Structure formats: C-alpha cells, structure tokens
Amino acid sequence: MSRLAAVAATALAAACATTDIPGTYEAIRPAANDGGERHVRVTLRTDGTAAVSSALSQRPDRSLVEGTWGEAGPGVLTRVFRQ
Numbered sequence: 001m002s003r004l005a006a007v008a009a010t011a012l013a014a015a016c017a018t019t020d021i022p023g024t025y026e027a028i029r030p031a032a033n034d035g036g037e038r039h040v041r042v043t044l045r046t047d048g049t050a051a052v053s054s055a056l057s058q059r060p061d062r063s064l065v066e067g068t069w070g071e072a073g074p075g076v077l078t079r080v081f082r083q
Helices: 002-016
Strands: 023-030 037-044 049-056 062-068 071-073
Touching: none
Parallel strands: none
Antiparallel strands: 023 037, 037 049, 049 062
C-alpha cells in the first residue's frame, strides 16, 4: 500500500466515524523519509465526486487524485477511484 493510500485510508476512516460523511477531512502524519510531516486532505462532495491531496512539509509539490466515492452501507465508504 502506498503512503498516500495509507494516509487517505486514515482520513476516510475518520469520515466513517460520522453519519454526515460528505465534507473535507485533513490529517497530518509523520513523514517516513525526511522527518517532516505529510499533510493529507480528503474531500468528499455530496455529488459523489472526491479529491485526495497530499504534500510533504519539506517539499513544495503536492499530489492530487480526483475521482468518485459512494456509500456501501451506513458508515462504510467505497474507495476513491481515479477518473
């Protein structure tokens, strides 16, 4: 599992802890390589679109993946697919 996927899964797990799933979820985790921090933002929109972005505090670039999401049941999300 990639680091981005692992951090996104953490943010999505936070989304599952609430009954109002659509929204923006952010997490800051220790980076594995350089001792900095990894900032991850997951945005789940009511229209079923989604975005996951990730950046390291030590680097200026940001990774962005957009796709869709859906509910598989109460508090259970399907994964975000690339479009």
